[in-house]
Amino acid sequence: MNRTLPVRETVLFSGLLVAVVLIYLSMGSAYSTRMLVEAACYAILALGLTIQWGYAGQFNAGVMGFVALGGFAAMFFSVPTNPDFWNTDLPGQLGIVLLMLVVSIALVFVASRLDRVGLPKRLRTIVTVVLALVLYLVVISALREVTGEIESQAGFIGGLGLPAWTGWIVGGALAGGLGYFIGHICLGLRSDYLAIATLGIAEIIKAFLKNSDWLTRGTATVSPLPWPTPGPSELGFTLSRALYLSITAVLIAVIFFLLHRAYHAPWGRMIRAIRDNEVSAAAMGKDINRRRLEIFVLGCILMGIGGAVLTSFNGLFDPQGYLPLNHTFLVLVMVILGGPGNNLGTIFGAVLVYIIWIMSEPLALFLMQGAVTLGEAWFGWDAPSNLDSRALQARVFVIGLLISLVLRYEPKGLIPEKVPEHD
Amino acid sequence: MNELVFFLNNVVVSGAVAGSIYAMGAIGVTLVFSIMRFAHFAHADMMTLGALLVLALTTLFPEAGLAIGLPTAIVMLPVAMVITAIAAVGIDRVFYRPLRAHKVKPIVIVIGSLGVTLMLQGLIRLFAGTSAQSLYIAERKAIFRLEMPFELASRPVIITEPQVILFVLTLVAVVGLHLFLSRSRLGKAMRAMSDNPDLARASGINTDTIVAVTWIIAGGLAAVAGTLLSLDVAFKPDLSFFLLLPIFAAAIVGGVGHPYGAIAGGFVIGFAETLAVFNWSVLLRPLRDSFPTWLELPNNLALVGTEYKIVVPFFILVAILVWRPTGIFKGKVI
Numbered sequence: 001m002n003r004t005l006p007v008r009e010t011v012l013f014s015g016l017l018v019a020v021v022l023i024y025l026s027m028g029s030a031y032s033t034r035m036l037v038e039a040a041c042y043a044i045l046a047l048g049l050t051i052q053w054g055y056a057g058q059f060n061a062g063v064m065g066f067v068a069l070g071g072f073a074a075m076f077f078s079v080p081t082n083p084d085f086w087n088t089d090l091p092g093q094l095g096i097v098l099l100m101l102v103v104s105i106a107l108v109f110v111a112s113r114l115d116r117v118g119l120p121k122r123l124r125t126i127v128t129v130v131l132a133l134v135l136y137l138v139v140i141s142a143l144r145e146v147t148g149e150i151e152s153q154a155g156f157i158g159g160l161g162l163p164a165w166t167g168w169i170v171g172g173a174l175a176g177g178l179g180y181f182i183g184h185i186c187l188g189l190r191s192d193y194l195a196i197a198t199l200g201i202a203e204i205i206k207a208f209l210k211n212s213d214w215l216t217r218g219t220a221t222v223s224p225l226p227w228p229t230p231g232p233s234e235l236g237f238t239l240s241r242a243l244y245l246s247i248t249a250v251l252i253a254v255i256f257f258l259l260h261r262a263y264h265a266p267w268g269r270m271i272r273a274i275r276d277n278e279v280s281a282a283a284m285g286k287d288i289n290r291r292r293l294e295i296f297v298l299g300c301i302l303m304g305i306g307g308a309v310l311t312s313f314n315g316l317f318d319p320q321g322y323l324p325l326n327h328t329f330l331v332l333v334m335v336i337l338g339g340p341g342n343n344l345g346t347i348f349g350a351v352l353v354y355i356i357w358i359m360s361e362p363l364a365l366f367l368m369q370g371a372v373t374l375g376e377a378w379f380g381w382d383a384p385s386n387l388d389s390r391a392l393q394a395r396v397f398v399i400g401l402l403i404s405l406v407l408r409y410e411p412k413g414l415i416p417e418k419v420p421e422h423d
Numbered sequence: 424m425n426e427l428v429f430f431l432n433n434v435v436v437s438g439a440v441a442g443s444i445y446a447m448g449a450i451g452v453t454l455v456f457s458i459m460r461f462a463h464f465a466h467a468d469m470m471t472l473g474a475l476l477v478l479a480l481t482t483l484f485p486e487a488g489l490a491i492g493l494p495t496a497i498v499m500l501p502v503a504m505v506i507t508a509i510a511a512v513g514i515d516r517v518f519y520r521p522l523r524a525h526k527v528k529p530i531v532i533v534i535g536s537l538g539v540t541l542m543l544q545g546l547i548r549l550f551a552g553t554s555a556q557s558l559y560i561a562e563r564k565a566i567f568r569l570e571m572p573f574e575l576a577s578r579p580v581i582i583t584e585p586q587v588i589l590f591v592l593t594l595v596a597v598v599g600l601h602l603f604l605s606r607s608r609l610g611k612a613m614r615a616m617s618d619n620p621d622l623a624r625a626s627g628i629n630t631d632t633i634v635a636v637t638w639i640i641a642g643g644l645a646a647v648a649g650t651l652l653s654l655d656v657a658f659k660p661d662l663s664f665f666l667l668l669p670i671f672a673a674a675i676v677g678g679v680g681h682p683y684g685a686i687a688g689g690f691v692i693g694f695a696e697t698l699a700v701f702n703w704s705v706l707l708r709p710l711r712d713s714f715p716t717w718l719e720l721p722n723n724l725a726l727v728g729t730e731y732k733i734v735v736p737f738f739i740l741v742a743i744l745v746w747r748p749t750g751i752f753k754g755k756v757i
Binding site: 057059061126136137140141143185189190191195196197199200201203204207208211212286288296324325329332336392393394395396397398399400401404407408411 | 461530534535667668675732734
């Protein structure tokens with residue numbers, strides 16, 4: 001392989017740098033640093049998706065769910081403890097319910113093994129299902145009672161008061177566990193199933209977080225979330241955000257380095273072989289489903305971490321703030337525009353798309369205002385009052401159009417994946 | 424007996440309503456899959472598009488239904504079906520056919536269909552705003568109260584006009600689809616292409632026509648389902664993500680690529696949802712006196728709360744994927 005100066009990358013990244021500098025000059029440093037931190041968080045999410053979609057060809061349509069799960073972990077671990085909850089007998093009651101849950105799961109598991117002691121299989125299935133149903137109803141009604149008590153007496157159970165980074169790690173672990181569950185079911189089948197299942201689980205996680213007032217305060221939202229670095233009250237906006245940015249930058253650098261090594265290692269070659277020709281990879285003795293599961297879980301872990309970092313930075317945990325558009329499709333556009341399978345391209349895409357996304361909000365409002373002024377002047381059009389929210393809907397359209405156009409005209413992205421050729 | 428009437432109202436009627444709507448959506452999804460081999464994520468937005476067109480037409484001519492004695496929305500439905508069908512064919516020409524021509528993997532077309540979803544959502548919300556609107560503009564929703572012929576039942580079974588129309592239209596659509604697929608030349612060609620596209624092409628079937636016909640059927644049915652759903656409740660521009668999961672679950676439960684299976688799957692999902700959110704302690708209440716004293720019945724015996732309704736289709740989807748990925752009617756495994 002001859003090493004030449006990567007012209008395309010240099011030009012694209014210089015352009016991006018110029019854009020960032022222009023934004024710094026025009027919007028002020030506090031705003032621009034915030035934008036960069038958020039773009040960096042999105043870059044972690046995009047790296048997670050680029051592993052799944054770019055390396056392995058798995059399409060995850062529920063990034064939002066993993067982000068929300070990571071955000072929940074960040075909130076739960078870092079928010080101070082709630083004495084109204086811990087000083088009553090409520091934790092004990094909640095513990096009893098959890099114990100009931102564990103015992104029930106064990107009982108159902110035992111029932112599902114009853115055929116080992118000579119019960120007919122059909123009878124075993126019936127016994128297991130009926131037992132599971134009854135125990136489920138018992139546990140869920142006990143849980144409803146306790147959670148109702150918690151909501152009325154203490155509001156919500158509060159956090160654990162630990163440093164924020166513990167929440168980030170647990171967020172990644174939770175998202176990975178969920179990814180294992182979904183991947184275990186869907187990865188043996190065609191990739192469409194994975195898309196459907198992830199889309200569904202994302203909505204379910206959001207519904208759960210939104211309605212579990214005892215755990216997350218639901219629509220009342222939790223704020224402020226502590227940062228792992230000194231907050232704006234101590235250092236001022238720019239400096240504290242810059243500190244946070246440096247943490248995310250270190251995170252990205254570590255992830256990037258590890259992914260780079262993995263991609264060029266035999267493991268990465270194996271993953272690409274499975275993506276490009278499953279049959280021959282299987283014939284070479286590769287355990288396809290296991291590798292797929294590995295990579296899916298890995299991607300989900302990154303999404304969980306990214307979501308946790310993003311939520312901590314926002315300082316606000318609002319389950320309703322997780323939207324498919326902002327947290328699934330935006331990430332998808334970043335990956336397919338930047339270059340699926342190319343880590344550098346993915347980071348480039350993340351920063352570029354996020355800048356466009358942030359700047360499009362005032363632009364959409366401006367265009368809509370212009371259209372209204374013209375409409376009123378020329379046709380006497382009576383503009384609807386909720387115009388601002390409608391103008392923002394135009395961004396939904398643009399994201400959709402962008403996905404279609406990229407798939408059609410630039411399917412490999414701006415910085416395509418470089419598959420090394422060996423003669 | 425009032426408890427039984429409550430059961431009829433909350434489970435049988437609403438389950439049949441949800442089932443009919445899911446079934447009509449799932450037929451479209453399953454047909455698109457069997458002909459073009461990809462999961463069409465924009466289907467729920469096509470349903471919303473159909474309902475939006477009906478809303479627009481009803482707003483323009485609010486009195487049109489009075490002449491015939493049907494709700495105006497129903498009178499406008501055929502027009503909306505035609506427009507939605509044309510839109511579906513157009514979307515395929517512009518967005519999906521180039522991708523197919525490039526011979527991309529099916530999952531790339533799935534992503535393309537997500538792009539179309541977002542575009543449709545953006546357009547729908549741009550025109551309709553984000554709030555819910557009723558499709559009954561000039562008239563009122565007729566409600567039929569069926570008195571039960573039992574002495575103990577004092578409450579009536581309640582069925583509304585759009586629900587009756589929905590049941591009739593579902594029946595018509597199912598019978599019509601059956602006749603089309605089994606009797607007509609085009610329908611047989613569609614089945615041939617679903618079974619083996621290469622062989623169908625080799626035996627002189629015009630695949631472009633088949634693709635267009637598939638989109639016309641899918642778009643038409645989507646418009647019907649979306650309109651009737653909106654008539655039954657209200658027009659909401661952001662239905663789609665909540666409809667997608669039940670519809671796909673219905674198509675997969677019935678066996679993908681299997682139109683009759685999709686109908687069955689739709690009803691399975693519809694009834695499963697209503698059964699799961701039904702509060703069973705209502706039915707047990709008359710028997711309460713005969714229970715032993717140690718058994719204290721909680722007030723709420725629903726399997727899941729209404730806010731977690733979306734868990735039900737997901738759970739069924741997972742169960743079917745684990746135990747029988749081909750679906751109950753032995754469809755294809757996608």
